[in-house]
Amino acid sequence: GVQTCALPISAFAFGGATPSLVGCVAAFVALHAERRRAWWGCWVLGLLLDLSSPMAIGGAVTFVPGPFALGFALGAALVLSVRAEVMRRSMVAASVATLAMMVMASLVWTTLWAVRGWWPDGEWPWTGSAAGELWRRLLWSATTAIAALPVSWLLGRTFDHWAFPASRRRR
Numbered sequence: 024g025v026q027t028c029a030l031p032i033s034a035f036a037f038g039g040a041t042p043s044l045v046g047c048v049a050a051f052v053a054l055h056a057e058r059r060r061a062w063w064g065c066w067v068l069g070l071l072l073d074l075s076s077p078m079a080i081g082g083a084v085t086f087v088p089g090p091f092a093l094g095f096a097l098g099a100a101l102v103l104s105v106r107a108e109v110m111r112r113s114m115v116a117a118s119v120a121t122l123a124m125m126v127m128a129s130l131v132w133t134t135l136w137a138v139r140g141w142w143p144d145g146e147w148p149w150t151g152s153a154a155g156e157l158w159r160r161l162l163w164s165a166t167t168a169i170a171a172l173p174v175s176w177l178l179g180r181t182f183d184h185w186a187f188p189a190s191r192r193r194r
Contacts, residue, residue, distance in 0.1 A: 040163040042170035043125065045072050049095050050121035050171060051178045053102035054111045055187040062099045069095030069128065078148040090135045094128030101127050112182075117175030118168045125164035133157045 045068055052064040069092035076091070077084045102120045109116040137153040139145045149156040 037162070037166045040159065040166045042167040043072075043163065044170075044174065046095075046125045046128070046164075046167045047117075047121055047171045047174040048178070049098065050102060050117060050124045051175060053099040053124060054106055054109075054117060054120050055182075055185065057188050058103055061103060062096060065099035065124070066092050066096040069093070080146050080148055090132040091128055093135070094131035095124065097131055098124035098127035112179060114172050114175045114179075117178075118171040121171035121175075122164055122168035125167045126161065129157065129160035129164050133160055 049065045049068045052068070053061045055061075056064055070088055072091040072095070073088045074086055077086055079085075101123050105123075106120070109119070133153055133156055136147055136149075136156075140147040140153075147153070147156075149159075
């Protein structure tokens, strides 16, 4: 299932998918940080997610750096490409940015693991098909986007402390 680095309280789970706080923070950073810092910040958040999400492959628990790091970096590029067109302080914009970030991360994660599974000694870290796993990851993306509404509001309350360009909130 999709429980990698999710909120620790399963009461927020929907259909077996628990929202990702890391995804909400990554989208917030991508919306507000300077372009280069947003890209690197999302890459680091993805890497931390990779390193905190052990995979059971071939009976061994393994930490694989890369799939989420690349997915979050590409998600940041997607958010950066449209952020000039949105009201960045809007909770709805943060939710949509989170959805875009998480869908990109899910696509990259599933694709990289599916390609690895095609190797002669490769295995997938899921049971069933890659399409089924992608569906679970897209559900995870949707629950994270919903959770981004209150999370972005809370992060917005700390906006002055992030040192983003033009980080001083208008009063």
